Amino acid sequence: MSDGADITLLPADEADIWDVLAWRNQPHVRDNMYTADPISRDTHEAWFSAALADPARELWIIAVNGTKCGLVTLTDIVRTPPSSCSWAFYIGDLGVVGKGVGSAVETQVLDRVFATLKLDVLRCEVLAFNAPVIGLHKKFGFEQSGRIENRITRDGDGIDAICLELTRERWRARQEA
Ligand SMILES: CC(C)(COP(=O)(O)OP(=O)(O)OC[C@H]1O[C@@H](n2cnc3c(N)ncnc32)[C@H](O)[C@@H]1OP(=O)(O)O)[C@@H](O)C(=O)NCCC(=O)NCCS
Structure with missing residues (x-):
């Protein structure tokens, strides 16, 4: 599908609020998030407006051939050296x-x-069970930088989180290779 498809990232705005909730509450998305329970409209409304106003965050809507279908979030953006941020998408x-x-x-x-x-x-x-996404990030040069044991508990079982990291230097070197 991605061959020849027009895939763009658009800045999120207030009008995207309920689309984002609908995507976030899809079972295949929830299952891979730290919080797997469906999110209420009130909780989402508070989170979304705070996220849009937060200078340490960026929210981008994924659009495929003009149809909005997902979200990229940058969080904990530190703009002074050593600069960094975290990200997630669905x-x-x-x-x-x-x-x-x-x-x-x-x-x-x-x-x-x-x-x-x-x-x-x-x-x-x-x-840790989300092997396709761990593999996806490694394909782009991310390396494992840590492991948080029992980051969440689901159905009585502790589930680890894998920490991944990519530096600008490595990204640039791979661009030039
Ligand atoms: C993460 C997500 C946005 C990736 O989008 P996507 O369109 O599925 O990504 P792609 O089709 O480019 O696949 C990416 C890689 O995942 C793997 N993959 C995708 N679908 C897979 C499947 N059904 N089974 C196994 N591996 C799969 C492949 O390794 C693929 O890499 P490849 O190019 O080497 O084949 C999407 O899967 C999603 O929304 N998942 C739920 C939320 C989530 O897990 N987010 C990540 C944590 S924040």
Whole structure:
């Protein structure tokens, strides 16, 4: 699907609020987040308006051929050296997932973080069972920097989170290779 598709990242605004909640509450998204329970409209409303107003965050909407279908969040943005941020993303439309859109989005996110925002380090945390996404990040040069044991408990079991990190230096070296 990603071949020839127009995949763009748009700045999120107030009008996106209920689309974002609908995507975030999809079971295939919730299952891979730290909080798997469905999120209420009130909770989401408070989170979304605070997130839009937070200078340490950026929210970008993923659009495929003009149709909005997912969210990228940058969090904990530190703009002074050593600069860094963390990120996460999801696509709410199961018809889109698994067809290469995520890879195209990751290419654009890295470009924005390292070439546009010029941050030094990009980090993320992925639940240990989410092997496809850990593999996706490693394909882009992320390396494991840590492991948080029992980051969440689900159905009585502790689940670890894998910490991944990519530096601008490594990203640039891979661009030039
Ligand atoms: C993460 C997400 C946005 C990736 O988008 P996507 O469109 O599925 O990504 P792609 O189709 O480019 O696939 C990315 C990689 O995942 C793997 N993958 C995708 N679908 C897979 C599947 N059904 N089974 C196994 N691996 C799969 C592949 O390794 C692929 O890499 P490849 O190019 O080497 O084949 C999407 O899967 C999603 O929304 N998942 C739920 C939320 C989530 O897990 N977010 C990440 C934690 S924040």
